[in-house]
Amino acid sequence: MTGESLEELAVRLFDAGAVRLGDIEAKLGRRTPIYFDLRVIVSHPKLMMAICRQLQNLAKEIPHDILCGVPYAALPFAAVMSVNTNTPMIMKRKETKLYATKKILEGVFEKDQKCLIVEDVVTSGGSLLEAVTTIRAEGLQVSHAVVVLDREQGGASVLKANGVQVKSVYTMTNLVKILRNAGRISDETAEIVSDHIKECQFGYSV
Numbered sequence: 269m270t271g272e273s274l275e276e277l278a279v280r281l282f283d284a285g286a287v288r289l290g291d292i293e294a295k296l297g298r299r300t301p302i303y304f305d306l307r308v309i310v311s312h313p314k315l316m317m318a319i320c321r322q323l324q325n326l327a328k329e330i331p332h333d334i335l336c337g338v339p340y341a342a343l344p345f346a347a348v349m350s351v352n353t354n355t356p357m358i359m360k361r362k363e364t365k366l367y368a369t370k371k372i373l374e375g376v377f378e379k380d381q382k383c384l385i386v387e388d389v390v391t392s393g394g395s396l397l398e399a400v401t402t403i404r405a406e407g408l409q410v411s412h413a414v415v416v417l418d419r420e421q422g423g424a425s426v427l428k429a430n431g432v433q434v435k436s437v438y439t440m441t442n443l444v445k446i447l448r449n450a451g452r453i454s455d456e457t458a459e460i461v462s463d464h465i466k467e468c469q470f471g472y473s474v
């Protein structure tokens with residue numbers, strides 16, 4: 269049992285300010301009519317717990333020994349999941365530490381352990397793929413990721429082509445539908461977002 273419907277949770281996310289609407293600058297200067305700022309959740313412990321329960325629900329179907337959150341936004345999610353499920357966690361640094369331990373992964377792990385990646389939002393899949401590449405280079409196995417939101421812009425396909433299956437709590441389509449039904453976003457905004465998702469797709473390239 270996760271204790272709360274996805275509909276109720278989506279509205280609480282919106283009301284907490286996790287959904288920004290307008291002409292917003294996203295990663296690498298891209299423009300988007302909708303941006304999900306799930307970093308605000310650290311200020312809402314009950315919301316954090318509710319989101320993590322949903323992620324744990326997805327994670328329980330996936331065999332794994334260890335968790336790793338993609339820095340920085342997903343680190344708190346991975347930490348809460350780790351404590352809730354008594355599953356060890358590792359932390360990927362953005363850059364290798366330049367002194368003392370000179371590590372890129374913090375925490376204790378063994379080669380061939382199955383690492384489940386935790387991420388907040390997937391757009392192109394680039395951030396998640398970078399984490400996967402680093403973790404695999406350290407000898408761990410990565411075949412799955414659990415994410416709060418798949419923006420349905422091609423990232424999940426890019427990751428699949430790289431051997432990572434993505435399971436998401438929400439897709440952009442169902443989240444927008446829920447928020448529209450709850451009166452939080454207008455029909456016009458929903459249409460603008462739908463057009464943006466169709467037009468702004470990321471493909472697989474090596």
Ligand SMILES: O=c1ccn([C@@H]2O[C@H](COP(=O)(O)O)[C@@H](O)[C@H]2O)c(=O)[nH]1
Nearest residue numbers: 303304341389390391392393394395423
């Ligand atoms: O609505 C959004 C979209 C993206 N993010 C952040 O960007 C990366 C995901 O983008 P990729 O292109 O898949 O790398 C992710 O780490 C998010 O933190 C966001 O917060 N909100």
